[in-house]
Every structure is written in C-alpha cells, then in structure tokens.
Amino acid sequence: MMAKAYLIDGRIIFDPEGSKLSRVVPAGINDIVPLNTPASRCFELLIIRQPEIISQQAMLDFVWGQKGAFVSANTLYQNISLLRKALKALELNNPVKTVSKKGFCLDSSLQISTIDTDTFLPSSHQGKNNNPMVPTYSFIESFIQPRTAIILLSLFSIFLIGYIYFSLQRHNAHQRFFDRYTHFTQSNGCDIFKPIADKATGRYLQYTQSHIINCPDKGSVYLSMPNGKTQVTMVICNKRIGQPEVKCRSFNQLREDENE
Incomplete structure (x- = not known):
C-alpha cells in the first residue's frame, strides 16, 4: 500500500x-x-x-x-x-x-x-530531498465477536461504502484543485499550464522562453509563480492531471527578477 x-x-x-x-x-x-x-x-x-x-x-x-x-x-x-x-x-x-x-x-x-x-x-x-515524508494511516484496532453472519456482513458493507465514499471525495478534491489551471503555451513538447486567477501571462511566457523545461513525451507542466515572490513551483506529470495512471513530481526554483 x-x-x-x-x-x-x-x-x-x-x-x-x-x-x-x-x-x-x-x-x-x-x-x-x-x-x-x-x-x-x-x-x-x-x-x-x-x-x-x-x-x-x-x-x-x-x-x-x-x-x-x-x-x-x-x-x-x-x-x-x-x-x-x-x-x-x-x-x-x-x-x-x-x-x-x-x-x-x-x-x-x-x-x-x-x-x-x-x-x-x-x-x-x-x-x-533525501528524506521525503512517508506518512501512513493510523487505525484504532478493535476485535469483535459477532453473534451472527448478518452482523459481519453489515459491518463489512458499512466499511466498504465508507471507503469508496472517502476515496471518491479525495480524488475529486485533487481534480478540483488543478481545474483552476489553464493551458497557455507549449515548450519542448510539453503542455504548460498556469493558474487561471493569475492574469500575468506575460511573466509566465517570459519564464518558459528563458528556461529549459523538460517533461515526459506529451507530458504536462503546471506552473505557479506567486506575485511578489521569487519562488517558482512546477508540478511535472507524464500526462494531464485527471487522466488514468498520471504520475507527477514537484520542483521548486528561484527566478532572478520579478519583471511582469
């Protein structure tokens, strides 16, 4: 797991x-x-x-x-x-x-x-990072002795429904976050996205034109360049987020200036 x-x-x-x-x-x-x-x-x-x-x-x-x-x-x-x-x-x-x-x-x-x-x-x-966080879930274990098979079946059904519900909720939350990005250019075969709320498209274009961005063939890059900060966050994926079996990595860089 x-x-x-x-x-x-x-x-x-x-x-x-x-x-x-x-x-x-x-x-x-x-x-x-x-x-x-x-x-x-x-x-x-x-x-x-x-x-x-x-x-x-x-x-x-x-x-x-x-x-x-x-x-x-x-x-x-x-x-x-x-x-x-x-x-x-x-x-x-x-x-x-x-x-x-x-x-x-x-x-x-x-x-x-x-x-x-x-x-x-x-x-x-x-x-x-040589020491990535590796969190796991913690569960409170309990042991029960059901009296009938109906009790066992009911408990299993409740657990299964709850697991499916929370899995779908988490997946949808992940999808909704990246729905707030829009495609604005391509670079080295990569589709490049930026936050819809950030209107400084020129700043993003300047960055993609002055930096080499590598990603898998037909991959996608999600850029975030907060206004007033020199930090650039890139989430590089092997395909668009939302497609099956997507895999992503996150990188941070510092840009030299704040020119719009």
Whole structure:
C-alpha cells in the first residue's frame, strides 16, 4: 500500500503519521512544523470530513478513542488552539472554524487532495530531498465477536461504502484543485499550464522562453509563480492531471527578477 499524505492548497503537506506540517519544499527549519499527536489527529479528522461540522464528542472519540469519555473539553480546545498556531506559522490563517454550540469544521475553500509520496516527491533546484515524508494511516484496532453472519456482513458493507465514499471525495478534491489551471503555451513538447486567477501571462511566457523545461513525451507542466515572490513551483506529470495512471513530481526554483 502506497504511503499517503495530504496536499493543502498546492503548497503545504500534512503528514498524519509523522504528525507534522511542512511546505512542499522546505527552505529551512521554520518550514517544518511538528504537531503533537492529539492536534494531528484533530486535523486528520477535519480533513477527512471537510466541510462537515464535527461535534465535540465525535472529535474526542476519534482522537482519544475509548479514553475520550475522560478527556475534558478544555483539553480538546487547547489542542485545536495548537493546531491553529501551527497552520498560521505556514501562512494558513484560521482554516479551522469553531461553530458555536455545534463543534468544529474546516474551511470549505481550502483545497485538499491526497497524494502518493512514492510518486509525488518534492524536490528543489538544488537536488532531490533525501528524506521525503512517508506518512501512513493510523487505525484504532478493535476485535469483535459477532453473534451472527448478518452482523459481519453489515459491518463489512458499512466499511466498504465508507471507503469508496472517502476515496471518491479525495480524488475529486485533487481534480478540483488543478481545474483552476489553464493551458497557455507549449515548450519542448510539453503542455504548460498556469493558474487561471493569475492574469500575468506575460511573466509566465517570459519564464518558459528563458528556461529549459523538460517533461515526459506529451507530458504536462503546471506552473505557479506567486506575485511578489521569487519562488517558482512546477508540478511535472507524464500526462494531464485527471487522466488514468498520471504520475507527477514537484520542483521548486528561484527566478532572478520579478519583471511582469
């Protein structure tokens, strides 16, 4: 089974198993933010059920399991506060919402997709990261002794339906993020895309004309050049995202100027 992580707004990676947040390509120690286990579990549940409102009790049960009945609400709020501080440190401001008398939810505008770390390995212009995050899922194991075959069949059916539902939700979230890109040119046989919201097409054309961009035959490159920053993010894929068996890698570079 491939290792899984979450890509948030195309720039932050959440590693549930490692209990940490980081930029796609960390430039320094401040770009990797550790989480304690309860805060990490809170964030994982918020992601899984985005944008649903999660009750306080449901959060306690997911994070602490059977011990949740003995954990105070104050402890839960402290961990939510720690999670918010960690997200703010990576410029994700207030994505965790408190809904009065109902619980918590994750901002629906946050674009989240599941990535396979075996094929989506962040790299910088200086070389590949030799220590990629390899998150895995954590499950609370329980053993039951069903009385009848009907109970077993019912439990299996619920699990299967839930697995299919969440798999489709994660896949659709990944697709929706890259739906916000538009094709604007070709270079060395590659289809080049940029964010629809970024109107500075000239800046992207200048970059593609002055840099050699290599990608697989008939591949696609998704460029992101945030205004006011020298960082260029490239997601290079063997085909267009959305097609079967697409495989991608992420690269970061620094451009020398900010000329539009």
